[in-house]
Structures are given as structure tokens and as C-alpha cells.
Amino acid sequence: MSELVITVDGSERRVAAGTTAGEVLGEDRSVVAARVGDELRDLAYVLAEGDAVEPVAIDSEDGRAILRHSTAHVMAQAVQELYPQARLGIGPPVENGFYYDFDVSEPFHPDDLARIDKRMQQIVKEGQSFSRRVVSDDEARTELAGEPYKLELIGLKGPGAADAADGASAEVGAGELTIYDNLRKDGSLAWKDLCRGPHLPTTRNIPAFKLMRVAAAYWRGSEKNPQLQRIYGTAWESRDALKEHLHRLAEAEKRDHRRLGAELDLYSFPDELGSGLAVFHPKGGVVKREMEDYVRRRHIEEGFQYVGTPHISKEGLFHTSGHLPYYADTMFPPMHMEGADYYLKAMNCPMHNLIYRSRGRSYRELPLRLFEFGSVYRFEKSGVVHGLTRVRGMTQDDSHSYVAPEQAADEIKHLLAFVLGLLKDFGLDDFYLELSTRDAASEKFIGSEEEWEVATKILEEAATDTGLDLVADPGGAAFYGPKISVQARDAIGRTWQMSTIQYDFNQPAGFDLEYQAADGSRQRPVMIHSAKFGSIERFLGVLVEHYAGAFPPWLAPVQVVGIPITDEHVPYLADVAARLRERGIRVEVDTSDDRMQKKIRTAQKQKVPYMLLAGDEDVAKGAVSFRYRSGEQKNGVPVEEAVEEIVRAVADRVQV
């Protein structure tokens, strides 16, 4: 028998021909697959001369993906056993889990998940092996004659498969077609699926999984295609890891801004107003006002001029700007009055253009920077509105810089630095940038190729200069120009699109904007759109989730609650509160007839940054006792010191 030379985990070895990756990687049960060269392989992979083999552990990123993909197969098998008419879509691993799509006559009910879960447990216990087999296109077509969606995927095989549909590459890669058979202990075939692999050795290697939810999803991601029933699940390398994941989900749910908005009495969404329309209660109003005040001040410091524009306009304006043909669907339908159609504005730029155009402009005025809190209304589809992060009425902190073309690059760099600094002031400091460009094939974009190229290059350079990661978003530009968007990661790692900076050479042409240059000639400015928060509503929602409702003192609706040990101490605390109030601190004294412990509980649940307690001991010393949100306490602090500590934390915008 001939021998092969291979490398295992970096060291060279000689093995007999026909040896599998699993055999050289040993008995470790946590090794569920092999990396051979750049490819992930089953442990059953038969080694070839020169192969470099490394183990893939189940708790590695690749290992979890393989686990989840295999669990998706088990789920599909269970579904087809319980619902024989179910036809298979695709079933890839995704972040934290997997899904599989099915075409079924009756949509799944949440209760069905329990049945499917039970059958899956049996399959896992059975220890079916995943067995790979290469097939020709024709063989695959014959074997999968009853699976129309799989047949369609076979047709897609090849280099295009990877982008053909989200997840389709998990079924068919660029190479040969393979089918994975699930074989029972006696070697009989339990189930099979067209799949690229690799997979776990057996279903027994699935330590922990849970089916999460059912939903509909369009076949291959297109609204024009039929909807399939998608079942989402999660799978982990251990029961503990699964438990932790479920715990993280529960924690994330606790910081849901919709829930906290009600609990902390910040805002609500009255049915009477309609979908996607929020009202801010007094406490939410405080946070919103602090945000607005700070952002307005910073804009003015950065050379912006604060302006104001109305909420509605005759339609001509949106024709001039070029928006109407593209966005009529997302604008509220017009009101017909006095022979004209009036639209609620969905964007502020056209109105700022009118301010620019209201008189002749000199090159000496540029960059001319206009800023406002502009209320815009967008008729978002009914299924997409979501709390404060996707609304139908919102306030943009919208600004437009009108610059000479040669000033554009500097202005954009300046804006980017401004935006990032502002987000940091609000406690967000983990960013990456996205560069949205034109898709040459699409009709949606206006302007010449050269203009797009110049604009894109300027944005790209400015973005690169920041040193942050830059992700390409081809086709994501606005119709009038490319944009940089700032994506911020919140406290639990989710990313949110916040600020955008857009380069626009089209609207200045549409509005015939001009300035007079030093040589007396008339020149066309470039306008640069920028929103720092994106919208106040969304940003507030993101902040609520980022801080889990525990705002830093400068943003907290109530910064200090005074808690008397008994009623006798109320006047003393009222005096302390007055001194804080003099310094601009938002303070309340809890004079309810609850007991002190209950008052602490109430303030704690309201996530008030500072509780100041006072009893006989404190009164005697002219002191107060701190209780912080963490539960930590500091007793007998002289009132003057306590006031200073609080005032300083607010002024420094620190979190406590």
C-alpha cells in the first residue's frame, strides 16, 4: 500500500493512502471537521498527497457554522417526515443559528415547532451519519426530481451561485455537485439533500439546539417570487453555550427601546395617531431637548447657521429637486388645495436650496453651512415601521454645506471629524464607515460618469483618512450622489446606521444655484448633505438601547432623586434639592408616603443616576448619603461636595 506525505497541524507525517482527515486528527470529539488547505472538509475526507490538515473545533467560528448547517439538515429531515408535502428551499447557517425554507400548503403554526423539535431530538439521538457523494448534474436532477427549488439551484451552479441568493452557495458551490445522505446505523438512507457541505460526522455531534420562530421569506430574496415558510433555529457547541445565547437574547429584549420607552415614561405610539408616529412624554422630551440643544450648539460652533423651513410644499419644488419621480411612493399622498398639490416634505434639502438661492452668493460666503431640525414624513410600508428606529414622521438634524468644488474635499473631512466627535460625545465610540456608490447598471442615478467618479473619489479619500474600516455598498447611493454613512456599534455589539454625508452635484444644477467667483464669473457650488444623528427619533431609540435606559447624568430625565429616611427629613432634602436646582440639575424629592426602601426601588427602576438619602445622621453633619445606580453607596458626604460631584459629572458628560 502506497504512502502519502501530508502535514497535520503544521508537522509533516506519512500516512497510508486512503487515510481520512478524521483518522489523522485523532479522537477528540470536539473536532468536527477538517481544514484542508483553504477548504473545509468532512472528517471522512480521504487525504491526498501534500494535503495540509488542521482540526476544526465545534466551538470555533467555522465549527459552529458546520454544526448549524448540519442542524438545518436535521430540521429539514424532521419537517419532511412530519409534512411529506413540504418541498425544500435553502437551509444555510446564519449568525447564531440557521434556517431552512420550505414550500408547504399550510403555513407552520408556532405550535408545530414543538413537534418538529421533538422529531429532531430523535434524529440526533439516532446518530445518523452525514455521508457525502459527488453527483453529476443529470444524476442530481433525477434524484431531486421532486424538489423543484433544488432543481432551480442546480441550474445556478457555477461562479454566479455565490451571489445568486443569500445562502444558495451553501447548496451549490462553484465546484462539483454533491449530495449528503443521512444514513442510519444500519446503513439505510434516512434522508438526503443537495448540499455543498461539509457536515458533522453524525447527528449525535449536535449538542444543543432550539427552534426559534417561523416566518415567511421570499424564494431567493425577491418580492416577485413565491413566499416560503422559514423556520429559524439556533445551535451551539454545548447546552451551556445555548443557555448563554438565550440569556443574551433575553437581556437584549430588556433593553428594547420600545419597552423601555414605556417603562421609563419617555414616549409612546398612540394608535390614534397612526402607525410610525411617536409622541414624547415629558421625560422623553428632556432627553430629546438635551440632544437637540447640544447638537445645535455644536453646529453653530462648527460654522453652521440655524435655519427653519415648513413641513409642506407645493409639488413643483420636489420636481425641481428631482425627488418626486423617485420617491413618490414613499411620500404621503398630496393634498389638493387652491389648484395646487401640496406634499408633506420627505427631505429638507430642496428648502435649504431656496434659502441659498434667495439672493446672490459670493465665493466669500462659502462654505455656506445651513442647519436645522427638519421634520420630514415618509410613508414607510406598513410592515417596516419599528419603534423609534423606523418611523413615518421624524426630525432630521439636517445640514447642507454649499461649497466651491475645490472646497468639497476639506469640507467632507471636516464633517466626518465633526460627526465622529459628536457621536463620541453621546457615548458611541465603535464605528465603521460605509461608502455607498452608484450601480452603473441602474437607471436610478442621475449625472455623468465623471461627476460620480470625482465625487466618489473625494468621499473615499476622506473616509480612508479617518483610519476606520470602510465597507463598500455598491448601488446604495442616493440618486443624486454617493454617500458615506457612519455605522456605530452599541453596547451589545449591534450596528446602527446613523450619520450620513452625501456629495451632491445634481441638485445645485436642478436649482440653478450659483455663486460669483473672485474673477467675477458665475460658478456652480456643490452641496454636501449631512445628518449627524440621522433622525433624532432613531438616535434616541439607539441611545436608549445602548445605555439600556441608564442614561449618563447629562441626558437623564431626572438626574437626582432625594430620598428622606423619614418625613422629618423632607425639608432638609428640599433645601439640598434647591441648591442643585440652582446649578441647573434636574432633581426631585420623593415625598410620597412610601417607605425609604420602596423609594430606592422606585428610583432604581427609573434608572436615576443619583439617589441622595438623608436621615438624622446626615442632617446632624450637614451631609447626604449617595446611592449610585450600581448599588454602591457613599455616606456622610458634605452637601457642598455632593453638589459639586453631580454638577461636574453632568458638565463632563460622563457615564456613572
Place this chain on the structure above:
RNA sequence: GCCGGAGUGGCGCAGUGGUAGCGCAACCGCCUUGUAAGCGGUAGGUCGUCGGUUCGAACCCGACCUCCGGCUCCA
């Protein structure tokens, strides 16, 4: 917009055909207390809306509204 789930006092929930109940919050009273719920009492709901089935509907059926989970979309 599409598919599924769901709407019961301010909030969280129970109540599957015989004219609504609990906890918290609110209000009133007692208690006067040192770091997360003291005790007692009172009030509050045409059960999302409209229509239908039935002797009778929170409960069954239909339409609409709103929310939730996804998909698609997101200037």
C-alpha cells in the same frame, strides 16, 4: 406591501359560549422607618373597531385598525 402570530383597566397577565378577575401602578387611610416591594381600603374595563352566527359572544365567523416576528424595502 407579503406571510404568520396577537390585541382583556395605565403596565404585566388569567379567563375557549351563560352578562369580567389577579398583581403592579393610581387614589384614601394607618405606619415614621438607614440603602430594591410595610399594612388596610377605594376607584378603574361597552374585552382594538365594525358587522355576522347564537336565546346568549371576551370566547365562533368576516372585514378593518394597531402591535409583534420575519421577508422585501429604507433618500
